[in-house]
Amino acid sequence: MTFVIEALGLTSGGGKAGLMQLVPALARHTKHWFVAMLADLPEFAGLARPNLKLVVRPKPGSLVAREIYLQRAVPRMCAAERADALLCLGNFAPRRCVAPTVVLLHNAHYVSRDRAFELQSSFRERLVTWYGRRILRRLPSGVQLVVQTELMKRRLTEAYPRLASKVIVIPDRDGLPSGLLDASSDAAHVDGTDRSAVPFTFLCLAQYYSHKNLEALVEACGLLRSATSSAVRCLLTIDASQHPRAGRLLEKIKAAGLSDVVVNLGPLPADRVAQAYRAADALILPTLLESFGRTYREAMRFGLPILTSDRDFARDACSEAAVYFDPLRPSSIAESMARVIESKELRHRLSHAGLRRAAQAPSWDEIAGQFVRVLEEAAMRRPGFGVRCSELQVGPPAVAGSL
Numbered sequence: 001m002t003f004v005i006e007a008l009g010l011t012s013g014g015g016k017a018g019l020m021q022l023v024p025a026l027a028r029h030t031k032h033w034f035v036a037m038l039a040d041l042p043e044f045a046g047l048a049r050p051n052l053k054l055v056v057r058p059k060p061g062s063l064v065a066r067e068i069y070l071q072r073a074v075p076r077m078c079a080a081e082r083a084d085a086l087l088c089l090g091n092f093a094p095r096r097c098v099a100p101t102v103v104l105l106h107n108a109h110y111v112s113r114d115r116a117f118e119l120q121s122s123f124r125e126r127l128v129t130w131y132g133r134r135i136l137r138r139l140p141s142g143v144q145l146v147v148q149t150e151l152m153k154r155r156l157t158e159a160y161p162r163l164a165s166k167v168i169v170i171p172d173r174d175g176l177p178s179g180l181l182d183a184s185s186d187a188a189h190v191d192g193t194d195r196s197a198v199p200f201t202f203l204c205l206a207q208y209y210s211h212k213n214l215e216a217l218v219e220a221c222g223l224l225r226s227a228t229s230s231a232v233r234c235l236l237t238i239d240a241s242q243h244p245r246a247g248r249l250l251e252k253i254k255a256a257g258l259s260d261v262v263v264n265l266g267p268l269p270a271d272r273v274a275q276a277y278r279a280a281d282a283l284i285l286p287t288l289l290e291s292f293g294r295t296y297r298e299a300m301r302f303g304l305p306i307l308t309s310d311r312d313f314a315r316d317a318c319s320e321a322a323v324y325f326d327p328l329r330p331s332s333i334a335e336s337m338a339r340v341i342e343s344k345e346l347r348h349r350l351s352h353a354g355l356r357r358a359a360q361a362p363s364w365d366e367i368a369g370q371f372v373r374v375l376e377e378a379a380m381r382r383p384g385f386g387v388r389c390s391e392l393q394v395g396p397p398a399v400a401g402s403l
Helices: 013-027 042-047 063-080 115-120 125-135 150-159 161-166 212-229 247-257 272-279 294-302 312-321 329-341 344-359 364-380
Strands: 003-006 033-039 053-059 085-088 099-106 143-147 168-169 202-203 232-236 263-264 280-285 308-309 324-327
Touching: 003 013, 003 063, 003 364, 013 033, 013 042, 013 053, 013 272, 013 294, 013 364, 033 042, 033 063, 063 085, 063 125, 063 263, 085 212, 085 364, 143 150, 143 161, 143 364, 150 161, 150 168, 150 312, 150 329, 161 168, 202 272, 212 232, 212 247, 212 329, 247 263, 272 294, 280 294, 280 329, 294 308, 294 312, 294 344, 308 312, 308 329, 312 324, 312 344, 324 344, 329 344
Parallel strands: 003 033, 003 085, 033 053, 085 099, 099 143, 143 168, 202 232, 202 280, 232 263, 280 308, 308 324
Antiparallel strands: none
16 A cells, blocks of 8 residues: 655654654555655655655745645645555645545644633744644544544544544654663763763753743742752753744843853754753653643653643653642742752652653554554545545656655
């Protein structure tokens, strides 16, 4: 069978990390032919396999360009490749299903509402959320949805009851390359200093989005001076270009005299992510809403204690492996940080709980196997599925690097 994979929007963060692991795992099913539509990033070039063709192009620079690509280029690719099924990994699918379609839905904002996020989100974030909810309300009958957790499935079916029969759960895991933990754990600190000479280090590994709630974390770091006498710092990984308010947050850190406490490393390339985890003593995420939280699983694999929001998605992901705080109260965040700093026994308990949960996660081969089975079943239901790819008028087959 031939399967087209649409993943042009996964260019950073957890989405990109998961893509780098899932696509090669899919290609290990050598009885199938795969065509992956990806952004033109250098690191994706190494994903090619004998039964996996890469079709690369620039990521659309606007929501309108993204819509045109999704509604025109993707169906044409399915037609050109005579796809038996289409796997969309970026939440959305073409409205006109020219092949049986499976969509990985991993944006929790489309199925849940968070008042704090809605108050501080940008116009673009609100527009994308509105668009995603509209798509779900009008989802074509031939589309099947995959979510990463039972909690996400429950939220989805409560928000859109008619989709209950279309949703299945395929568990996810961290996006770390295999063998990454085999390297020495006593490596130098991420900024080049001796690990024994640095303060207790929190890592907040996240891009800037409104729901990541980073302003509350920065305010909490300012309160830490009165909550603990220990030397502390918190590492951020944001860039001013990621969001209209990202630059203002970086300026706020300087203006508040917190540059020695809140240290921004900027976005980390893949080869420095493991180094950042090894440099940290704990992971902290004051996020307001997530569908899965790949960073949680990565921290667990490194044995890091986790501090995060007292929300259902976080408890579902971390259980006993985290300390929970009220993400809307910086004082609650600071108190939790001080508690973890001062208690070695607590850190030890959280670390071991996280390692146990990480060991229970499915392998990427198991995850890919579940996706392949879903795609096979979708393809076998094809008779009478509306417009067949072979009935569309298309040009010559697409080649790698073009559409």
